[in-house]
Amino acid sequence: xxxxxxxxxxxxxxxxxxxxxxxxxxxxxxxxxxxxxxxxxxxxxxxxxxxxxxxxxxxxxxxxxxxxxxxxxxxxxxxxxxxxxxxxxxxxxxxxxxxxxxxxxxxxxxxxxxxxxxxxxxxxxxxxxxxxxxxxxxxxxxxxxxxxxxxxxxxxxxxxxxxxxxxxxxxxxxxxxxxxxxxxxxxxxxxxxxxxxxxxxxxxxxxxxxxxxxxxxxxxxxxxxxxxxxxxxxxxxxxxxxxxxxxxxxxxxxxxxxxxxxxxxxxxxxxxxxxxxxxxxxxxxxxxxxxxxxxxxxxxxxxxxxxxxxxxxxxxxxxxxxxxxxxxxxxxxxxxxxxxxxxxxxxxxxxxxxxxxxxxxxxxxxxxxxxxxxxxxxxxxxxxxxxxxxxxxxxxxxxxxxxxxxxxxxxxxxxxxxxxxxxxxxxxxxxxxxxxxxxxxxxxxxxxxxxxxxxxxxxxxxxxxxxxxxxxxxxxxxxxxxxxxxxxxxxxxxxxxxxxxxxxxxxxxxxxxxxxxxxxxxxxxxxxxxx
Numbered sequence: 001x002x003x004x005x006x007x008x009x010x011x012x013x014x015x016x017x018x019x020x021x022x023x024x025x026x027x028x029x030x031x032x033x034x035x036x037x038x039x040x041x042x043x044x045x046x047x048x049x050x051x052x053x054x055x056x057x058x059x060x061x062x063x064x065x066x067x068x069x070x071x072x073x074x075x076x077x078x079x080x081x082x083x084x085x086x087x088x089x090x091x092x093x094x095x096x097x098x099x100x101x102x103x104x105x106x107x108x109x110x111x112x113x114x115x116x117x118x119x120x121x122x123x124x125x126x127x128x129x130x131x132x133x134x135x136x137x138x139x140x141x142x143x144x145x146x147x148x149x150x151x152x153x154x155x156x157x158x159x160x161x162x163x164x165x166x167x168x169x170x171x172x173x174x175x176x177x178x179x180x181x182x183x184x185x186x187x188x189x190x191x192x193x194x195x196x197x198x199x200x201x202x203x204x205x206x207x208x209x210x211x212x213x214x215x216x217x218x219x220x221x222x223x224x225x226x227x228x229x230x231x232x233x234x235x236x237x238x239x240x241x242x243x244x245x246x247x248x249x250x251x252x253x254x255x256x257x258x259x260x261x262x263x264x265x266x267x268x269x270x271x272x273x274x275x276x277x278x279x280x281x282x283x284x285x286x287x288x289x290x291x292x293x294x295x296x297x298x299x300x301x302x303x304x305x306x307x308x309x310x311x312x313x314x315x316x317x318x319x320x321x322x323x324x325x326x327x328x329x330x331x332x333x334x335x336x337x338x339x340x341x342x343x344x345x346x347x348x349x350x351x352x353x354x355x356x357x358x359x360x361x362x363x364x365x366x367x368x369x370x371x372x373x374x375x376x377x378x379x380x381x382x383x384x385x386x387x388x389x390x391x392x393x394x395x396x397x398x399x400x401x402x403x404x405x406x407x408x409x410x411x412x413x414x415x416x417x418x419x420x421x422x423x424x425x426x427x428x429x430x431x432x433x434x435x436x437x438x439x440x441x442x443x444x445x446x447x448x449x450x451x452x453x454x455x456x457x458x459x460x461x462x463x464x465x466x467x468x469x470x471x472x473x474x475x476x477x478x479x480x481x482x483x484x485x486x487x488x489x490x491x492x493x494x495x496x497x498x499x500x501x502x503x504x505x506x507x508x509x510x511x512x513x514x515x516x517x518x519x520x521x522x523x524x525x526x527x528x529x530x531x
Contacts, residue, residue: 035096040066042073043089047151051093052103057132065092081117083110086151091133095149107150109157111135116157167464169196173203174462175280183283188375191459197283198375200276204365204458209515213366214267217522221263224529228257244333245319248312249433251344255309256529262301263526265294266369274298275363275370282363283375295370299361300352302369306525307348310391313437315340317398320430325405347387355383366518377452385448392441399434406430436531440524447521450514458513 035050039062051062059065069092076085087110094103112135119129139146141154169176169190177184177195190196202210231253235242242250266274274294275282282295319340322328355361355372360379364371373380 035098036062038062038089038093040069040089040093042066042070042076042085043093046086046089048095050096052096055092055094055103056105057092059092062093068092075118078118078121080121081114083113083152084118087111087114090149100147105138105146105148107141107148107154108135108138109141109154110150110152111138113152113155113157167191167193167460169193170463170465172199172201175199177280181278183280186283188283191456191461191463193463196463198281198365200272200279200281200363202365203462204513205515210271210366210368213519213522216519217263217367218267220523220526220530221260221267224256224526225260225264227531228253228260228529232257243330244337245316245323245330247334247337248316248319248340248344252309252312252316253529255305255312256526258301258305259309260526260529262298262305263367263369265301266298266367269294269298271368275368275374281365281374282361282370284359284361295361295363296356299356299370299372303355303361303371304348304352307351307387308344309528310388310441311348312344313441314391314395314398315344317395317402321398321402321405324402324430351383351387355379366515367522377455380448381452385445385452388441388448389445392438392445396434396438399430402430437528440527443524444521447517447524450517454513461512 035052038044038049038051053062053065054060055065057065057068059068069088072084072088076088087106090106090110094105097104111133115129115133115135122129139148141148141150174190174193174196175198177188177197183197184195188195188197190198198204205213232250235250235253319333322333323330358379360372360376360383361370362372362374362376362379363369364374372383
């Protein structure tokens with residue numbers, strides 16, 4: 001973690017200026033007094049740049065003081081207190097005032113703030129605050145008999161850890177819903193905290209990630225639309241090129257074309273118009289007529305036709321099985337086309353109607369489209385994950401049965417070279433298309449499963465800043481033992497490094513979503529249409 005310099009307040013500089021202009025007899029200036037520029041890297045740019053040696057720990061040179069104060073550098077890097085760096089530097093290399101003739105100690109309040117921020121972390125790894133940095137021996141801010149320095153003018157430590165770590169709506173990343181808002185009594189919550197909602201602006205992701213998402217979805221939606229339009233156009237011009245069992249490919253292409261149109265409509269209308277309402281991510285498709293119609297239209301285009309493409313994939317696998325496994329002819333299979341259309345359109349329509357009726361349609365935090373499950377894991381599980389997983393498994397079952405039947409027929413046709421070649425070409429086409437569909441579909445399902453397991457952690461990290469405790473290092477000291485500064489700093493730094501690799505800098509949690517995996521889901525949902 002990058003170190004932070006704590007700037008001194010204007011009141012501090014005014015106090016120091018008054019000390020500089022006070023008459024020297026009053027302050028007892030020493031003839032041996034001589035300021036020296038601070039050479040310790042950790043203590044540069046902290047609000048003053050000169051010091052006086054020896055310090056209170058009897059370090060005669062800055063080199064000696066630097067050897068000890070730098071032992072705290074890992075602790076400063078953890079960021080447990082914004083006052084720690086200034087406190088340590090003001091203690092080990094105190095400010096030098098030519099008119100004072102001696103060093104100026106830090107105020108007790110500054111020490112207490114640094115201790116209040118870092119001691120809980122130290123207790124988490126069974127360590128104690130160093131005795132030589134004890135706060136009780138320091139003067140209080142405002143004591144006229146004992147001057148001291150404090151870059152925050154004697155501000156007392158913040159609220160106790162229990163209050164600081166309480167789970168609550170924490171703007172701007174989580175917004176509190178007012179009692180007169182229409183969503184107040186709708187069981188809206190974030191991370192289990194009621195009356196909290198995600199804002200329209202990025203909460204789980206950065207602005208750069210949202211901009212990258214916009215570009216990727218526009219590119220993939222455009223490619224998907226062009227490729228699918230080419231397939232549909234070819235079918236309209238030459239219907240004979242797509243007899244059964246290949247005919248469902250055309251309906252899949254039509255579905256992907258309309259899914260791509262849904263993403264392009266969202267890109268044209270914008271995130272706020274589509275997935276947001278009153279500054280919040282949509283919890284449902286209701287609200288003002290214009291935005292409600294747009295949200296519903298995007299939902300129907302992306303969700304209904306996305307589910308329909310999955311249903312037509314099952315129909316395609318079924319027709320291949322009928323042709324390859326049961327040796328049905330094209331005309332016989334075509335005779336069942338009304339039933340295929342029922343299977344391809346009715347279940348997705350029923351799911352879409354049920355989602356709208358149960359207020360399951362909401363705004364997606366990453367893409368800004370109206371979909372299902374952006375706020376409810378249960379809705380995502382039953383309206384998205386379960387249908388996609390069931391369709392993939394059912395289609396793969398038909399394909400596997402068809403391949404087994406083709407392999408048996410291939411052994412019988414070894415003496416008929418022409419028939420065997422046609423059979424091998426059919427197997428190749430089926431195999432290639434199966435891979436082109438099943439791999440993206442499996443990645444989409446894997447991303448949904450990942451979100452099912454982790455989303456509650458992501459949302460909790462937004463409202464509960466202290467939910468995760470630091471990891472206790474392997475070598476644990478005896479409880480109650482006071483440790484040296486170096487040991488305490490090193491142990492806490494190791495604990496912080498173990499507990500938060502890749503953590504969100506603003507929260508300190510490792511519970512942040514994998515942006516790449518979630519973006520991959522939406523790209524893979526369009527990939528079949530591109531191929």
